Amino acid sequence: MLAEFALAALWLAAALAALQLLAGVLVLSEKALVLGGIVRPLAVVQGLLALAALLGLIGLFATTDLSVALVAENSHSAKPMLYKIAGTWGNHEGSMLLWVAVMGLAGSFVALVERRLPERTMLATLAGQAFVSLGFYAFLLLASNPFARLTQPPPEGNGLNPLLQDPGLAFHPPTLYLGYVGLSIAFSFAIGALVTREVGPAFARAMRPWVLGAWIFLTLGITAGSYWAYYVLGWGGWWFWDPVENASLMPWLAATALLHSCSVLAARDALRAWTVMLGVVAFSMSMIGTFLVRSGILTSVHAFAVDPLRGKFILALLAINIGGALTLFALRAGSVTEGERFSVTSREGALVFNNVMLTGILGIVLIGTLYPLVTEAVGVRVSVGPPYFNPVTALFALPMMLVMMVGPLLRWRRDAPGRVARAQGWVMALPPVVGVVTAAVFIAHGGIGLLPLIGLSLAPALALASLLPLRGRDLTRLPLPVWGMVVAHFGIAVAMAGMASDSAFSTERLIAAHVGEETRVGPWAVRLAGVAPVAGPNWTAMEARLVVRYDGAGATTLTPQSRTYWAPPQTTGVSALLTRWNGQLYTVMGEEVEGDRWQLRLWWKPFVPLIWLGGALVALGGALALLGRVSADLKRISVRTRMADRRQRQGR
Amino acid sequence: MLKPKHQRMVLLAAALTALLAAVLIAAWALRHQASYFYVPSEIKAHPPEADRSVRLGGMVRRGSVHNEADGVTVDFIVSDGRADVPVRFAGIRPALFVEGSGVVAEGHMVQGRFEADNLLAKHDEKYVPREMAGMTAEQARQTVAQTK
Incomplete structure (x- = not known):
């Protein structure tokens, strides 16, 4: 029933x-x-x-x-x-x-x-x-x-x-969906505002908490999904530029842009049409993502159904919703005036730059994701991976990071670089000096690729610069949204440090080991102490017992498994990870090979957990900002009701 | 500061320029960085440049899998029924990597041999790499016929 x-x-x-x-x-x-x-x-x-x-x-x-x-x-x-x-x-x-x-x-x-x-x-x-x-x-x-x-x-x-x-299934899809679908609110707000032509600061202030809420969940969902893929797939990678990952990244990029243009609209009544447009684009990206993932056009662990009717159905929905919204936008954009003016060197200017760069990255990711589908239609099969996405997105991301270092220090409407330099004094020189020194150290170290090198030197500079807006302010009275911005920007720097460190310093070891044999990976000594069968509720496994020591320190035991499920019948590796403050040891067990040996794949990944810590900080920053906005609104509402009460009591 | 009308034009121009730049850069980069999918007879006929990463798909020839003494390197032959390409891979093989079954290898050609960095085999009945959904030796041949 x-x-x-x-x-x-x-x-x-x-x-x-x-x-x-x-x-x-x-x-x-x-x-x-x-x-x-x-x-x-x-x-x-x-x-x-x-x-x-x-x-x-x-x-x-x-x-x-x-x-x-x-x-x-x-x-x-x-x-x-x-x-x-x-x-x-x-x-x-x-x-x-x-x-x-x-x-x-x-x-x-x-x-x-x-x-x-x-x-x-x-x-x-x-x-x-x-x-x-x-x-x-x-x-x-x-x-x-x-x-x-x-x-x-x-x-x-x-x-x-x-x-x-995996426990990830209980957390990652619901969080991601809260973000994905939460953006439908921004979409509907944009539609509502276009229909009634009410695009202004009040609209932006009303929309902002909803966008923030969706964006926080989206950030958490992507971070959780990345960590899940990292430990479950056993390849030691944390981002594969797989179409389904891109499908979650694209709404995030659009929502990040929307978040920033929303604050321009709320504070300064500028970027009206642009903000509405982003509201439409963000949820459109969610729908495109759903189409890519759920239509069966891609085959991956995320694509469950291969039913052509479903693909056509979602495509039709996509065309109606996005096409309709864009038509409405085209009809109404002319009557949405541009609002207040600002000069290039101003907070607005920096935020416009951020928006344009995020849109550029969005375009790059969208094109790279759709390209294989387009070529397949003409019979050429290609796959697009890191060699395309990494350098090309960096081309847009790097200028954006540089502007992100000064943007929050600029004043609204009109500012001059000289004024910022005078106000901040010698501290202003700190991020560039730190960046250059780090770069010099790593160049001397040698053997690091260009992109990781840029990431490694930019991360500490960005981390320092993200703290500058706190300088000279009374920290106890600083509004929560400012804390949120600082924490989120700092989180970006932290995540970038983790990504760069992973690609610059990871070491890998692949061996077939006898029981009792010891091998080294980075600073670790890893000994295969034994292999034994174990059983779970719906699987059996061979489990390796690895005794691992960091640089002569005390021993810890790790137990990676090669697991066989019986419903559906399938074998899968289960990695075992050990996290220290300075990185992660990642161990995977393979199959038994001749001579009573077991395949082992080991990685030492210095500072790799910073990637997900950074993602969590970005989400925390969003949560602080949301808390600040909502509590300010609640205060305003309670003051208003109190005033209305008093007026009523006085008989006015 | 600009007049409101001009400001709007400038913003529009900036956005369009960035988008256009993104499209052009993407088009240029895709031409150089997209990794093409080959079947053995194609890769024999038109081998890609040595440093270019590509995907090779076909059937693992029965009886061709040979384990090296180091216990982690495996040599095998990928075939599409017309041509054979020797492949070498060092790593932990996917559970469903078996002789006579489909495989997609990522890597590059080095002196007539395909050095694979990664093997994509069927995860299970439902989840397979896009290029080899339902691929059998017969279909691999058809693929060659279609891509000609």
Whole structure:
């Protein structure tokens, strides 16, 4: 019964979305103003119904109801409970249901708490949200029904891909989706503002927390996904420029640009049309990502279904949503005036530069991701990887980082480099000096590629420069959003140091070792102490016992495994990692080869955890900024209600 | 400071310039950096430059897998039914790397031998590298026919 109830909830949610769209349009066209009051409640209930459908599916997976086709195909009764639940979104239909549930809930949340926008803009926003949701409801109900029943339930399910049987599955997809789909709010805000032509600082201030929220989750989701791929794939790499990774990076780049242009619009009433455009682009990138990942056009661990109908369906949705939004933009952009002026050397100027460079990177990544699909259509098969993406994105990222060092020190509207230099004094010289000295040291060290060298010297300079906005300010009274900016920029420097250090200093060792044999990788001595069989709930494994010592220090034991799952039958390596303050030892076990030897692949990766620490800092910076903005808004609202109360009491 | 109208033009021009630059740079870089997919008969007929990274796909010829004495290097032959290319790979092989099955190797040609940095074999029934989805010896031949 649960499956039928959940499916009914989903249909009902779709119907309410249609009603929400209709009511919004009728009110906006002033045909039925009386409907104005029902749009918000509709949005709230619609989101709750979508959530109910998702909870229903989670229930079916948790109890392994094999009469549901999706559960039978993707689950197994012997799986640990964590993977039964997380496995709900480890397949095409379930992940799309997660998508619409997040989208519905985001709409509910906006409808419940957003009170700053003019009511007409708000209605247009909710109508826009309903329009986009409706398309995805249709996709789910007509082309990807997660609740279809089997007439003949099988005795046991097929199980879940072992690569996905990892705690990462419980965290990475939901976080990423909160970010991905959270951007639909920015999209709908942009639509709402275009429909009512209300693009100004108030609009930017209302939109900013929503963009920030989505951006924080997107940052966390990408960081978590990168770490997951790093330890689960056993190749020692943390970013592969795989199309599915690019699909998450592109919305992040657009959202980062949007975040910065939002603050220009909020503080200075400039970049109106540009901000609206980015709002459209950011969620469009989410949808393009979904198309790439979910249509079956790419085959990867993320692409679950190869059903041409689904690909065409998503493509049609994409064309309608993006095409519609861009048409609306083209029609209305002319009447959205540019707003306040500013000179090139100003905070706005630096932020425009940041935006333009981020857009450039976005273009580079988009072209590189789509290129193989285009050439395949004409019969040439290519793959585009790090040799293209690394240098070409760096071409745009490096100037951006340099401007990022001074941008936060500039004043709004108009500034002069001389003024900044006088205000900061000798401290201004510190980042460039540190950068040059670091570069000199590493050039003398030798053997480091150009890009890692630039990264290694830029990172400390950037870290120092990111702290400069704190100088001469009373730290106890500094607004939270400023702290957020400092922490996030510092996080970028930290992540960059980790990336550069990984590619400059990683050492690798590949051997076939006898039990008892010792080998070295970097400063580590690694001894294969033994190999023994072990068993888990739905797998058996050969487990190597590695006794490892750092530079003569005490011994620790690591246990990488070669694991064989029996549902589905598949062998996969499970790496074992040891983290020190100065890096990570990464060990992978291979197969047994002749002469009673076992293959081992070992890496010493100095400072590599800084990559994910940096990502977490960037997200933390976003959280601080969000906290600051929201608490300021709440304070303003409470002051306003108090004033209104007093006025009422005094009978005015 | 510029007039509002001019400021708008300048911003628009800056954005368009950056986008155009991105497109041009991308086009130039893709021409030089994209890694092309070859099947054995193609790579024999038109070998890529030595330093260029490419992908080679085909079937692992039965009986051709030979383990070197160091225990981590493997030599085998990738075939598309028309031509054979010897491949050498040092590393931990994917679990589903077996004789008679499809494989895609990433690497470059060194004096008639393909030095693979990485092997992409089927993960399982559902998840396969894009180039070899459902590839059998017959389909590998068809691939050659199509790409001619």
